[in-house]
Amino acid sequence: MKNLTNKRVLLGVSGSISAYKAPDIVRRLQDLGADVRVILTTGGSKFITELALQSISKNKVHHNLWDQEAELSMGHIELSKWADCILIAPASANTISNIASGKASDLLSSVILASDAILMLAPAMNQQMYKSSALQDNLARLESRGVSVITPDSGSQACGDIGPGRLPESANIANQVANQFQTTQLTGQHVMVTLGATLEAIDPVRFISNHSSGKMGMALVNTCIDMGAQVTCVYGDINIPLNDRANNIETLSAEKMHTCVMQQIHQQDIFIACAAVCDYSVKTPSNQKIKKNGENLILELTPNKDILADVCKLEKKPLCIGFAAETQNTLKNAQLKLKNKGCEAIILNDVSNAEIGFNSDENQVIFISKKQQKNIAKNSKAKIAKNILKIFIKEFL
Numbered sequence: 157m158k159n160l161t162n163k164r165v166l167l168g169v170s171g172s173i174s175a176y177k178a179p180d181i182v183r184r185l186q187d188l189g190a191d192v193r194v195i196l197t198t199g200g201s202k203f204i205t206e207l208a209l210q211s212i213s214k215n216k217v218h219h220n221l222w223d224q225e226a227e228l229s230m231g232h233i234e235l236s237k238w239a240d241c242i243l244i245a246p247a248s249a250n251t252i253s254n255i256a257s258g259k260a261s262d263l264l265s266s267v268i269l270a271s272d273a274i275l276m277l278a279p280a281m282n283q284q285m286y287k288s289s290a291l292q293d294n295l296a297r298l299e300s301r302g303v304s305v306i307t308p309d310s311g312s313q314a315c316g317d318i319g320p321g322r323l324p325e326s327a328n329i330a331n332q333v334a335n336q337f338q339t340t341q342l343t344g345q346h347v348m349v350t351l352g353a354t355l356e357a358i359d360p361v362r363f364i365s366n367h368s369s370g371k372m373g374m375a376l377v378n379t380c381i382d383m384g385a386q387v388t389c390v391y392g393d394i395n396i397p398l399n400d401r402a403n404n405i406e407t408l409s410a411e412k413m414h415t416c417v418m419q420q421i422h423q424q425d426i427f428i429a430c431a432a433v434c435d436y437s438v439k440t441p442s443n444q445k446i447k448k449n450g451e452n453l454i455l456e457l458t459p460n461k462d463i464l465a466d467v468c469k470l471e472k473k474p475l476c477i478g479f480a481a482e483t484q485n486t487l488k489n490a491q492l493k494l495k496n497k498g499c500e501a502i503i504l505n506d507v508s509n510a511e512i513g514f515n516s517d518e519n520q521v522i523f524i525s526k527k528q529q530k531n532i533a534k535n536s537k538a539k540i541a542k543n544i545l546k547i548f549i550k551e552f553l
């Protein structure tokens with residue numbers, strides 16, 4: 157598994173001579189699995205073309221705060237929310253000064269002010285400029301606000317000087333971005349996540365199932381791993397890549413998923429029930445393909461065991477998060493589920509909205525516990541997963 161998979165990196169390219177290396181940085185970030193978009197400053201456009209960056213990133217390059225069309229397709233606020241990480245490489249002395257003083261005078265500085273994404277800078281400039289007290293003061297100010305500054309390489313420079321200020325190798329920059337996503341908040345914790353839809357056989361070729369894609373659960377698996385947890389991923393029917401850093405177990409039917417979870421739950425500290433487990437299965441599936449004969453066919457359905465409820469009933473139960481996919485009376489149903497199942501938190505998902513929920517890349521949920529009810533605004537499933545875990549860790553760990 158590449159460690160920037162599903163991560164969205166917004167690369168700011170500013171006016172340094174080393175901006176010609178920016179397409180290579182895009183490539184190295186993509187090699188690690190990142191989805192990359194680029195903002196090119198006016199200074200940056202003197203050293204590298206928009207076309208080169210667009211061709212490599214495979215996305216339109218953003219450059220103008222006042223572009224009406226761009227605002228309509230993906231405005232600067234949307235761009236700020238889109239990014240998991242904003243990397244400025246190369247970062248010119250001028251751009252660093254703008255950010256340090258909180259300016260919003262161009263697209264890049266405005267997006268940064270409006271974003272809560274990880275912010276990283278790779279300063280690249282003449283060695284004297286780099287050593288100047290003005291620049292060093294700006295870098296110190298930014299670092300004190302949690303910005304990560306990538307130390308420049310030292311050596312011979314484009315201007316003929318020798319000293320610090322060279323842009324590091326692109327692969328090195330990409331690796332430093334990947335390192336930002338590794339945290340230790342769940343180090344030492346064993347987390348089990350169930351995800352995807354279960355398939356309930358009617359006969360050897362037909363089944364009953366639902367629309368769950370497993371994307372939300374997989375985002376939780378990836379985030380727990382990034383936070384240092386040892387993750388067991390119990391998955392049903394999915395069509396998305398697995399994370400090979402998890403212990404992955406396929407369990408297609410509700411019954412198999414129940415058995416697998418109950419066998420392994422004693423080793424878990426946290427259980428996240430994100431799978432869309434069918435409530436019913438066919439009582440007696442046919443061993444042979446059922447032939448059509450023009451008559452009505454009646455299938456007798458029998459209720460499946462409730463995995464989350466059974467885990468919550470255990471004497472030594474892990475901390476549990478359940479998901480409630482609802483289409484009506486959403487809040488009331490989710491609160492009832494929290495109470496009836498006895499889990500720590502319920503994540504309410506309004507699946508009647510086609511823009512979010514099943515199979516979509518985005519989601520919008522409400523975190524519900526006995527103590528709080530928090531809206532998590534519409535965003536990528538990766539960001540939603542991060543926010544769910546942040547709130548959960550703060551309340552329960």
Ligand SMILES: Cc1cc2nc3c(=O)[nH]c(=O)nc-3n(C[C@H](O)[C@H](O)[C@H](O)COP(=O)(O)O)c2cc1C
Pocket residue numbers: 169170171172173174197198199200247248249250251252280281282
């Ligand atoms: C040939 C040339 C090379 C430059 N190289 C750098 C550089 O490596 N680093 C830097 O901080 N500024 C450099 N500058 C100055 C910036 O391009 C200038 O401050 C510009 O306003 C930066 O704009 P921006 O920060 O909006 O991209 C260079 C200028 C020229 C003319």
